[in-house]
Structure formats: structure tokens, C-alpha cells
Amino acid sequence: MSNVETEPAELACGAGPAGPGRVEVLEARSVPLGGPRAMPVRRTLPQRKRSLIGAWCFADHYGPVDPATGGGMSVGPHPHTGLQTVSWLFAGEIEHRDSLGSHALVRPGELNLMTGGHGICHEEVSTPETSTLHGVQLWVALPEEHRHTRRDFRHYAPPVTELPGATARVFLGTLAGETSPVRTYSPLLGAELVLEPGANLALVADPAFEHGVLVDLGEVTFAGTRLGSTRLGYLGTGESTLDLHNPGPEPARVLLLGGPPFGEEILMWWNFVARSHEEIVQFREEWEAGAARFGAVAPHPGGPARLPAPALPAVRIKPRGNPA
Template sequence: MSNVETEPAELACGTGPCGPGEAEVLEARSVPLGGPRAMPVWRTLPQRKRSLIGAWCFADHYGPVDPAVHGGMSVGPHPHTGLQTVSWLFDGEIEHRDSLGSHAIVRPGELNLMTGGHGICHEEVSTPQTTTLHGVQLWVALPDEHRNAARDFQHYAPPITALPGATARVFLGTLAGETSPVRTYTPLLGAELTLEPGAELTLDVDPGFEHGLLADLGEITFAGTTLSRTRLGYLGTGRSRLAIANPGPEPARALLLGGPPFGEEILMWWNFLARSHQEIVAFRADWEAGSDRFGAVAAHPGGPARLPAPALPAVRIKPRGNPA
């Protein structure tokens, strides 16, 4: 997915674990996903309170929406550098094409992970048969030694893991005895959790990880903190067990994200991750010039137009990171 804001903020993002206690709650902000009918998405990362959770640096949560009302997803070819994109759906289908030559359908319960280190471009369009579109788009920052990694695309359909009063789909990392084979450049955890009404779940996790829980359906508690839909709960390092519960009368669903604190400062603007303002300027110029850095997406009859890069900010924005 592209960040389609016409004036995207330039962010210098750091990291730091928070102390013990109840989960910190990150509120989402609504961002229109382009077009005259603009499908709304809820963005919880990055924000002023927190820029990263592990290497997770971007989280957009959308739907359920009717494409007939909002136009669905129609994001034309756009670039990425220095990151991996993670696509995960609850409902609907999205057609993906990229400059590596990948052509895939994103379906519920199936992971599509694209690596755009040195540079890649792709487009995403909801399929004509989609009547409800509902999912998340996540980005993972690549560490410095791998931030120029070659283009790559991976697809994985994780099995459903049965837990007491719940199920899990582990699409990245290891949880509840299930390990994803998908390759990442830093240790990560990504899993969809569905809890039955009244269920209380305790999960063993790596104490070196910080964790975030993004609430999707129902009301869910995370370390005793109540999260309603679109909110993201955050816990710092030092916990070997996580307590998650569904106090409501209907099933609840959430995404659990985790990883060790990302010990590098990154600069994030539009769809680029970099280490300096000068790199951002160069990436933008390469995209506008049609550079081989990003390649090209195979022609898609009737597809959306290639996205132009927004204007660069007139001034630099001071670095800001996670609270200590």
C-alpha cells in the first residue's frame, strides 16, 4: 500500500522500550486512501507517541467497507525503499503486481510479503468480485546492513493453531509452538488471534521483544488494558507472558505484532525509508525520472495511474523517537 497523503510528514524515528505496567494505548487517525470516494484507513504507526514496535514502522487498518461505496482499493504503481510490506486480509481480495514480476492475489488468512530494499514498485487493486474489503497493511524497517536488499516476494498461508478458547494464525516468527517459514531481516512476530466470548489467553513470548496488539473486532483486553476497535496497545520489553482476554459476548479478533527494539534511527517520508534527508531527495528524483532503481509494473489494462511523488517539505523536521 502507498502512503497517498499529499503532504506526508518527514519523520526521523528512534526507539526505546517503555517500562512495566499496563499497556500504552495508541489512538488511530483516519487517512483517506486517495480518489474522489477515498476509502478511509486507520493509521496507528507512526505517530508522535511511538514510531516503531520492533521493526514494525507503519500500520494501516481498513474496513470493513463496501467497494461500491468507497471505490475499494485502487493504488497505482508506487515506489518503496528500505522496507518490507506485509499485506494481511480479513475479507475481500486484492490483486498485487510488482516490478519483480510477481502477480498474486491477496486473500484472507494468507500473507503476502514484499521486499523493497534498494527499490521496488507495485500496484494494488481490489478485485471486481470483492463485496467487502477489510484488512491491514504493515511495513517493516530493514536494518542498515540489509536496507539495500534485492527485490523479493513471498506468499504464505499459515495453518490455524488451536489455543484454549482461541485460535491463532502465525504469519511471521514463532508463537504457541508454530513457526512461520517466511524470511525477515530482523526477528519479528506477526499473528492473527481470534478469541471466543469470555476467553482468557496467556501466551509465552520472547522477553527481549516489545509487543503491540491491534484490535480489529470486538473489545479486547491486553495486560488489563481495554482496547476497542482500531486501537493499538503497546508493551515494552521484559515480559515473558502476555495476558489477552475477550470480555464481550461476541468473538474478538486482533493482530499481535512484536520484535526487539529497533536500534537504529530511520528517516521516513512518503513511501521511502532512508537514513538521511539527502537520500530521500535522491529516491524521489529517481522515481520521478523513471529510474531503473524501482523498475516498472507490467501493464495492467484499465489499471490505476502511476502515482507521482508529492512535493518535498520546505524544511527539515526535527528527529523524534519513541519515549524512553
Template sequence: MSNVEAEPAELTCGGPPGGPVEVLEARSVPLGGPRAMPVRRTLPQRKRSLIGAWCFADHYGPVDPAVSGGMSVGPHPHTGLQTVSWLFAGEIEHRDSLGTHAMVRPGELNLMTGGRGICHEEVSTPETTALHGVQLWVALPEEHRHTGRGFQHHAPPVTALPGATARVFLGTLAGETSPVRTYSPLLGAELVLAPGADLTLETEAGFEHGLLVDSGEVTFAGTPLGSTQLGYLGTGHATLAVRNRAAVPARVLLLGGPPFGEEILMWWNFVARSHEEIVAFREAWEAGAEQFGAVEPHPGGPARLPAPALPAVRIRPRPNH
């Protein structure tokens, strides 16, 4: 997915959280223009830019593509990151400059590595009557951020837990380990909690964690979270407590990783280390450089996305707390 804002925000992070769980509220962003499908963005924002290496989180739906326009994102570039696509409902067609033509389906992970440069497009299928999911980005560390393009698919098994189920799509949780390669330690899992369920999970104490609530009302380490909110918990916790406070099932995404020990610049669809790199990436995309390759276009699909104008000031790094 692309960040299709005409004027991508340049954000400076605030101070450290005031309590054990920091509650992040989403902001609404139109995907593809003012009449397109809205998404709820919880990362990045002024209060926090990263959770581990996770640097971007868009949460959308459920929406009817016949009403909202669905997902129709034309060819666009990425550098210095991996994209993580995870659906709860619907279907999306993915094409990229590796020559990949794949479908994104509920409960199945599609992970694309941008590295030095890649481009792709995403279009919801005509058969989709409800589109619902998340798009996540992972910043690549310095030693791997110029790696080659890549694409991986994985359908994780459903793991039974006391009062809950889990699908572990990245990293290790509850005895399940994903085979998908990442370039820094990560955790990504979908949890579905039965009404009133109390769940305690063993986790890496060196990880910071985020809990994104898709549906329901939960507590995360004792802090209430409602639908669309993202709770952040810092390092030093060998277990995580998640409780479903409602009389209906709750669905959440658990994200984690060790604090990302590098400053990054993130503008539009690029993760970089300097303003000059951002300028060069933008110029290369506008010039149709081989750095990003080309996508075999979707028949009758959306047009190639032009890069927005650069801000009038130098793009600054996003610090980690």
C-alpha cells in the same frame, strides 16, 4: 500499499509511555484522495514511531468497494522496507516490478521486500463485496536495507489454543513458526478469541509488542482496548495476557520484535537514513529510474503515482524510545 497523503506528515516522537500499556488511537487517512477508501493509521504517530521493526500500520474496512471505491493504488515505489499484506475479507490483485502477479486473500500472507527499490500496484478485485484488512511495513536494518527485491507468500495453518485460534504469519508463537524470511526478529499473528476467553501466551521477553484490535473489546496486560486501538507493551514480559471482555468473538493482530536500534527517516513510501537519501529516492522515482523497475500495468487500472512535494524543512529521523 502507498502512503498517498499529498503532504506526508513529518512527526517527532514524544516521551516514553506513562504506564505498562500505551494506548494508541488511529487517525483517518483517505487512500488515494478525499473520495477514496478511508484507512485507520496507528503507526507512525507522535506518541510512537515503531514497535520492533514495525514502522507502519493501516487498518481498513469492512467496506463495500462499490460504495467506497475500494483499493485502487497505482504503481508507487518503496525503499528500505518490507510490506506485509493481511486480509480478513475480500481480495486484492498485486503486481510488482519483479514480475510478480499475485492475489492477496484472507488468511494468507503476501510479503514484499523493497530493499534498494521496488514498485508495485494494488487493486481490489471486481468480485470483492467487502474489503477488510491491514497493511503493515517493516523497516529493514542497515546491513540489509539495500538488499534486492523479493516476494514471499505463505498461508499459515490455524492453531488451536485454549479459547482461541491463531494464525502465525511471521516469527514464532504457540509452537508454530512461519517459514517467511525477515531481516530482523519479528512476530506477526492473527488471534481470534471466543467470548470471555482468557489467553496467556509465552513470548520473547526481549520483544516489545503491539496488539491491534480489529473487532471486539479486549484487555491487553490488564489494559482495556476497543476496536481500532493499538496497545503497546515494552520489553521485559515473558508472557502476554489477552482477555476477551465481550459476549462475542474478538479478533486482534499481535505484532512484536526487539527494539529497533537505529534511527530512521520515513517520508512517503521511503525508509532512509538521511534527508539527502529521501531527496535522491524521490528524484529517481520522478525520473523513472531503473532503481525501482516497472510494473506491467493492470488493464484499465490506476495511473502511476507521482511523488508529493518535499517539505520546506529537512526531514528529521524518527527516534526510538
């Protein structure tokens, strides 16, 4: 998915874990997903309070929405550098096309992971059959060693893992004895958890990881802190157990994200992850010039138009990172 803001903030993001046992609650802000009938998305990463959780650097949470009345998803060809995109749906269907030649459908409970290291472009459109669209779009920052890697696209349908009072779908990393075969370029955890009413769940965790819990349905208590729907709870390193509780009368659904503190400062602007202002300027110029770095998406009859890059900010960015 693209960041389609017309005046995107240019962000310098760095890691800085919070202390053990302290949950930081991140509120989402609403961002329109472009167009005259824009579908609003709820963005919890990045923000001034916290920029990254492990290598996770971007989180948009959207729906449930009826595409016929809420605009749906219609994001034309747009570029990416220095990151991997993670698409995860709870309901609906999205058609994905990219300059690698991939043509895939994003469906509920199935991971679509696109690597846009050196450069890639893609488009995403909700299918005509979709009556309800509901999901998340996540970005993973690539470390310096791998940020110029070649384009790639992977699809994976994780099995449902039964847990006491809950189920899990582990789409990246390892949790509860289940390991995703999908490659990432830094240690990561990504899983969907559904907790039954009243369930208490204690998950074995890697103490080298920091973790985030994004609440989709219901509300949960995470390490003693109550999180309402759409909120993201952050827990720093040093925890060997993650405690989750569903206090409500209905099932609760969350995404669990994790990874060791990233340890590198990154620069984010529009759909680019870079290391300097000069790189951002270069990437923008190459996209506007139709350079080979990004390739091209095969024409899609009736599809959305190619997205132009927004104007660059008038000043250079001043670095800022996560709180200590």
C-alpha cells in the same frame, strides 16, 4: 500499499521501550487512500506518541467497506525503499503486481510479503468480485545491514493453530509452538488471534520483544488494559507472558505484532524508508525520472495511473523518537 497523502510528514523514528507491565494505548487517525472516492484507512503507526514496535514502522487498518460505495482499493504503481510490506486481509481480495514480475492475489488468512530494499514498485487493486474489503497493511523497516537488499516477494498461508479459547494464524516469527518459514531481516512476530467470548489467553513471550495488539473486532483486555476496536496497545520489553481476555459476548479478533527494539533511527517520507534527508531527495528524484532503481509494473489495462511523488517539505526534519 502506498502512503497516498499529498503532504506526507517526514518522520525521523527511533526506538525507546516503555517499562514492563505498562500498556500504552495508541489511537488511530483517519487517512484517505487517495482519489475522489477515497477509502479511509485508520493509521496507528507511525505517530507522535510512538514510531515503531520492534521493526514494525507503519500500520494501516481498513474496512469493512463495500468497494462499490466506499471507493475500494485502487493504488497505482508507486515505489518503496528500505522496507518490507506485509499485506493481511480479513475479507475481500486484492490483486498485486510488482516490478519483480510478481502477480498475486491477496486473500484472507494468507500473507503476502514484498521486500523493497534497494527499490521496488507495485500496484494494488481490489478485485471486481470483492463485495467487502477489510484488512491491514503493515511495513517493516529493514536494518542497515540489509536495507539495500534485492527485491523479493513471498506468499504464505499459515495453518490455524488451536489454543485454549482461541485460534492463531502465525504469519511471521514464532508463537505457541508454530513458526512461519517466511524470512525477515530482524526478529519479528506477526499473528492473527481470534478469542472466543469470555476467553482468557496467556501466551509465552520473548522478554526481549516489545509487543503491540491491534484490535480489529470486539474489544480485549491486554495486560490489564482494555482496548476497544481499532486501538493499538503497546507493551514494552521484559514480559515473558502476554495476557489477553475477551470480555464480550462475541468473538474478538486482534493482530499481535512484536520484535526487539529496532535500535536504529530511520527517516520515513511518503513510501520511502531511509537514513538521511539527502537519501529521501535522491529516491524522490529517481522515482520521478523513472530510474532503474524501482523497475516498472507491467501495464494493466484499465488499471490506476502511476503515482507521482508529492512535493518535498520546505525544511529538514528534526529527529524525534519513541518516548523513553
